[in-house]
Amino acid sequence: MSSLSSPEALAALDARRAATAAAHAAHARRRERAAQWHLVFLTVIVLGPLVIYPLVRLVLLSLTGVHGFSFHAYAAFFQNPETRGVVGTTLGVLFASAGLASVLGVALASMLFFKPFPGARLVTRFLELFVAFPSFLVAFTLIFLYGSQGSVSIGLQRLFHLEQPPLNFLFGIGGVILAEVVFYAPFVVRPTLASFATLDMRLVEAAKSLGANGWMVAWRVILPIAWPGIAAGTILCFLLTLNEFGILLVLGSARLITLPVAIYSSATVDLDLPTAAAGAVVMLAMSLSLYALYRRVNRRKHGSAGNGR
CATH class of the missing domain: 1.10.3720.10 (MetI-like)
Known part of the structure; x- marks a missing residue:
C-alpha cells in the first residue's frame, strides 16, 4: 500500500491520466477536423454544383436587366x-x-x-x-x-x-x-x-x-x-x-x-x-x-x- 501511495506512483498515475486525456482530446480534434473537411467536401463537390450554384444563378438571372442589375x-x-x-x-x-x-x-x-x-x-x-x-x-x-x-x-x-x-x-x-x-x-x-x-x-x-x-x-x-x-x-x-x-x-x-x-x-x-x-x-x-x-x-x-x- 505504501508503494502505491508514494509520490512517485501518484505522479506516474497522474501522468498516465494526463496522457490519456490528451490522447482523447487529440482524437476528438481529429474527428472534428475530419467532420469539417467532410462538410466542405459535401458543400463544394455535391451541394455546390447541384444546389447552390443553380439557386444563385436563378437569383442573379431574376436580377438581371438589359443594362445590368435591375x-x-x-x-x-x-x-x-x-x-x-x-x-x-x-x-x-x-x-x-x-x-x-x-x-x-x-x-x-x-x-x-x-x-x-x-x-x-x-x-x-x-x-x-x-x-x-x-x-x-x-x-x-x-x-x-x-x-x-x-x-x-x-x-x-x-x-x-x-x-x-x-x-x-x-x-x-x-x-x-x-x-x-x-x-x-x-x-x-x-x-x-x-x-x-x-x-x-x-x-x-x-x-x-x-x-x-x-x-x-x-x-x-x-x-x-x-x-x-x-x-x-x-x-x-x-x-x-x-x-x-x-x-x-x-x-x-x-x-x-x-x-x-x-x-x-x-x-x-x-x-x-x-x-x-x-x-x-x-x-x-x-x-x-x-x-x-x-x-x-x-x-x-x-x-x-x-x-x-
Missing part, C-alpha cells in the same frame, strides 16, 4: 395584370387540394389506427408505397377510369343508355383537385399514424370510462397530444401540393394557369427567362417558408414524443 423582372411579374389571377388560382387549388387531402389523410389514419379491420396493415403498406409513385401516373389513371372515354364513364353510358359519356370533369380544376387529393392524402397518413402511436391508450380508456363520447375523446384527449404530427403532415402536404407540376401539366386546361405553369410558360413559350426566374424565386420563398414551418412543427413533435416517453 428589378425589372420582379416589376414585370407583379405588375402583370394576369399575375393576381394566377396567384389566386394557385392559392385556390392549393387550399382546396391540400385541405381536402389533409382531412382525408387524418380520417384514413384514424380509421386504420383506432378501427383496425382485416387487411388494415396491407392498406397501410400500400399507402406507404403509393407515395413513391410519380404524380402524373395518378392523373393518367384517373383519365383511364373517369375520363370521357374512361372505362367507368363508358360503362355508365352503356348501363343507362346515354348519348354522351356522363363523366367529363377531369380536364380542369375539378380533375386537378381530385388527382392531388388522391395523390397527397397518403403523405398525411404516415405522420398522423406515427403521432397516434405516441398516445397512451390508458388515457383514452379512462376518458371513455368517465362517459366521454368519441368526439369528446378525439377533441380533448387525442388531438392535444397528436396535433404536432397531424400539423407536420398537413404542412408537408401543403408544401408538396404547392410545388406540384405533373398533375397540372396533364389535367390542367388552358384556363387553369397556376404559378408553376406560368413560370414554365414564361421560360419555354415566351422565352422571358428573367421574368420566369423572378416567379421561380417568389415560389421558392413560399416553399422555404412552408418548409421552415414544417421543420419547426416537426421538432416540436419529436420533443413532445420525447417528453411523453
